[in-house]
Amino acid sequence: MTVASKTVSDVIHSHFGTLTRAEKQLAESLLDNYPVSGLGSITTIAENAGVSTPTVVRMVQKLGFKGYPDFQAHLHQEVEATISNPIAKHDRWASNAPGTHILNRFADAIIDNLRQTLTGVDTATFDSVAALLSDRKRNLYFVGGRITGALAEYFFTHMQVIRPSTALLSANSSSWPQYVLNMSPGDLLIIFDIRRYEQELVSLASAAKNSGAEIILFTDQWASPAAKLAKHTFRVRIEAPSAWDSSVVTLFIVEALIEAVQNSTWDETKERMKTLEGLFEQTRLFRKLG
Amino acid sequence: MTVASKTVSDVIHSHFGTLTRAEKQLAESLLDNYPVSGLGSITTIAENAGVSTPTVVRMVQKLGFKGYPDFQAHLHQEVEATISNPIAKHDRWASNAPGTHILNRFADAIIDNLRQTLTGVDTATFDSVAALLSDRKRNLYFVGGRITGALAEYFFTHMQVIRPSTALLSANSSSWPQYVLNMSPGDLLIIFDIRRYEQELVSLASAAKNSGAEIILFTDQWASPAAKLAKHTFRVRIEAPSAWDSSVVTLFIVEALIEAVQNSTWDETKERMKTLEGLFEQTRLFRKLG
DNA sequence: CACGCACTGAAAAAATCTTTTCATGACAAC
DNA sequence: GTTGTCATGAAAAGATTTTTTCAGTGCGTG
Numbered sequence: 001m002t003v004a005s006k007t008v009s010d011v012i013h014s015h016f017g018t019l020t021r022a023e024k025q026l027a028e029s030l031l032d033n034y035p036v037s038g039l040g041s042i043t044t045i046a047e048n049a050g051v052s053t054p055t056v057v058r059m060v061q062k063l064g065f066k067g068y069p070d071f072q073a074h075l076h077q078e079v080e081a082t083i084s085n086p087i088a089k090h091d092r093w094a095s096n097a098p099g100t101h102i103l104n105r106f107a108d109a110i111i112d113n114l115r116q117t118l119t120g121v122d123t124a125t126f127d128s129v130a131a132l133l134s135d136r137k138r139n140l141y142f143v144g145g146r147i148t149g150a151l152a153e154y155f156f157t158h159m160q161v162i163r164p165s166t167a168l169l170s171a172n173s174s175s176w177p178q179y180v181l182n183m184s185p186g187d188l189l190i191i192f193d194i195r196r197y198e199q200e201l202v203s204l205a206s207a208a209k210n211s212g213a214e215i216i217l218f219t220d221q222w223a224s225p226a227a228k229l230a231k232h233t234f235r236v237r238i239e240a241p242s243a244w245d246s247s248v249v250t251l252f253i254v255e256a257l258i259e260a261v262q263n264s265t266w267d268e269t270k271e272r273m274k275t276l277e278g279l280f281e282q283t284r285l286f287r288k289l290g
Numbered sequence: 291m292t293v294a295s296k297t298v299s300d301v302i303h304s305h306f307g308t309l310t311r312a313e314k315q316l317a318e319s320l321l322d323n324y325p326v327s328g329l330g331s332i333t334t335i336a337e338n339a340g341v342s343t344p345t346v347v348r349m350v351q352k353l354g355f356k357g358y359p360d361f362q363a364h365l366h367q368e369v370e371a372t373i374s375n376p377i378a379k380h381d382r383w384a385s386n387a388p389g390t391h392i393l394n395r396f397a398d399a400i401i402d403n404l405r406q407t408l409t410g411v412d413t414a415t416f417d418s419v420a421a422l423l424s425d426r427k428r429n430l431y432f433v434g435g436r437i438t439g440a441l442a443e444y445f446f447t448h449m450q451v452i453r454p455s456t457a458l459l460s461a462n463s464s465s466w467p468q469y470v471l472n473m474s475p476g477d478l479l480i481i482f483d484i485r486r487y488e489q490e491l492v493s494l495a496s497a498a499k500n501s502g503a504e505i506i507l508f509t510d511q512w513a514s515p516a517a518k519l520a521k522h523t524f525r526v527r528i529e530a531p532s533a534w535d536s537s538v539v540t541l542f543i544v545e546a547l548i549e550a551v552q553n554s555t556w557d558e559t560k561e562r563m564k565t566l567e568g569l570f571e572q573t574r575l576f577r578k579l580g
Numbered sequence: 581c582a583c584g585c586a587c588t589g590a591a592a593a594a595a596t597c598t599t600t601t602c603a604t605g606a607c608a609a610c
Numbered sequence: 611g612t613t614g615t616c617a618t619g620a621a622a623a624g625a626t627t628t629t630t631t632c633a634g635t636g637c638g639t640g
Contacts, residue, residue: 020617021617022619033370036370040366042597043598051619052619053619054599054620055619057598058617079329080323080329101413103546106549107542111401114397114400118397123391147444147447150440150441150447151440153440154440240549246545247545248541248542248545251537252396255530255536256393259396259530259534260392310586312588331627332627341588342588342589343589344629344630344631345589347628359596
């Protein structure tokens with residue numbers, strides 16, 4: 001069967017981009033407090049998610065299950081696997097007493113985001129993306145929104161050292177068409193788009209896809225509309241006790257990807273870094289003399 | 291109710307003596323691999339135990355439950371309680387990203403960094419910095435190195451929305467003197483400098499200090515030489531299982547500061563954000579028409 | 581051996597859950 | 611505008627589950 005070894009959570013995540021509004025709402029409800037929230041009857045979970053029972057049926061079938069009972073059977077298996085594996089590992093963060101200081105509240109929120117994100121990220125997806133980014137034959141294009149532009153830049157700066165053929169699209173969309181013009185099939189467009197999704201990014205994604213480029217998307221749990229166009233999507237938790245969303249976990253994923261790519265092509269990268277060091281040295285020397 | 295705080299398992303045990311043969315058989319079946327064995331339908335568990343469904347109904351009623359659904363609801367609650375405790379949660383995350391996977395190693399490292407950084411950061415320092423950043427009379431200047439430039443930009447982008455008089459110094463040091471020229475006493479220079487400390491940033495810090503500006507420094511545990519010049523220094527742990535350093539915790543501090551500043555001047559900020567929304571809207575409209 | 585009593589499960593009845601159908605509304609393309 | 615497509619939930623239909631009824635069985639007792 002298609003849903004053999006993957007967890008229900010994985011399946012939901014991998015289909016998340018293709019889900020409709022009500023279905024996303026349902027998926028969120030299921031993933032929140034997963035997998036216990038899926039234990040009840042179809043009526044119960046529909047009510048909890050605020051959707052109708054037909055929506056539940058349609059979604060689980062879309063996910064590849066035969067019907068709700070089939071879906072629930074898988075969930076039961078997972079619960080069983082989780083529970084009957086009582087490995088008592090040391091509790092890493094419980095000592096982090098929920099203080100009242102903003103730093104502590106932030107820390108709690110970030111760790112929660114990290115945990116939930118990691119539960120949701122399919123390692124297979126992660127590895128696929130790392131492999132794509134490692135492929136020197138593909139040109140890489142990075143782009144972000146108003147806030148996330150800095151993340152795109154951070155990612156770009158590292159990848160530029162690790163491998164050739166990387167480009168950072170400026171925040172100004174007027175220059176984008178030129179980049180799209182140069183995209184060939186197999187090229188990668190790495191997009192950062194979190195809520196207050198920017199329509200222009202979706203247009204860019206669409207145009208890039210038409211040029212044959214493949215899209216890797218970093219978005220939030222509610223998923224940018226660009227998810228429908230993306231080959232791989234990272235849905236990252238961004239909630240913080242703040243008027244602003246948190247990019248910490250997104251940066252975490254980015255750094256992990258950087259390491260994964262670097263690691264897979266270490267020999268070449270080492271050479272590049274040496275050369276780069278030399279270049280920096282020369283520049284410094286040049287300035288001193290000048 | 292009798293079954294208020296006791297677990298279903300307790301209830302079964304306490305009633306075990308009064309159970310009949312078929313019921314004992316059923317009870318054994320339920321306790322074996324408890325509580326997962328009770329997850330299915332009454333038919334399923336009856337079959338598993340080798341008894342009839344009426345036996346199940348009779349037993350659960352004898353145990354004090356209203357009926358099978360009531361019995362199962364209690365079981366679900368217990369499953370939830372078991373799964374939702376932090377230790378079990380960590381197990382789930384770990385199982386999703388097996389121990390050796392880069393994501394998992396990174397997560398461990400980052401949480402460690404976060405804890406160590408929080409232990410080292412004085413909340414008084416944090417609050418002082420937040421207060422300085424909130425002071426509208428001071429001009430803010432942000433600057434970062436090659437890698438940390440993105441962090442400076444991220445910080446700047448947010449602060450620019452929250453308050454006036456903010457500037458981002460470009461990565462190119464040739465434009466810096468002009469900024470220094472304009473600095474007045476009380477102005478703040480926020481510097482990001484982590485290892486492979488950049489000599490130019492130290493020079494900038496020195497020049498700025500001579501102009502009366504106060505310096506806030508984000509650096510790593512080994513501390514940039516600029517620390518000697520800084521009024522406040524955040525020493526952040528940056529170690530990661532990678533050839534690169536991690537900026538995740540630095541970003542964490544930045545976000546916490548953003549929230550602290552925003553929070554202390556919420557009324558004014560709200561107005562600014564509203565206006566900004568309006569401006570974005572206009573821009574969008576303008577583009578559509580154009 | 582007959583009787584009473586409690587236990588048990590088959591089968592019917594009742595309740596509930598799951599799936600399908602279909603009307604409506606939103607929205608994009610023309 | 612008009613048209614077609616898609617998403618959605620109300621409601622009906624269908625399937626399953628849960629409960630009740632009831633007849634059969636085993637067993638101890640007079």
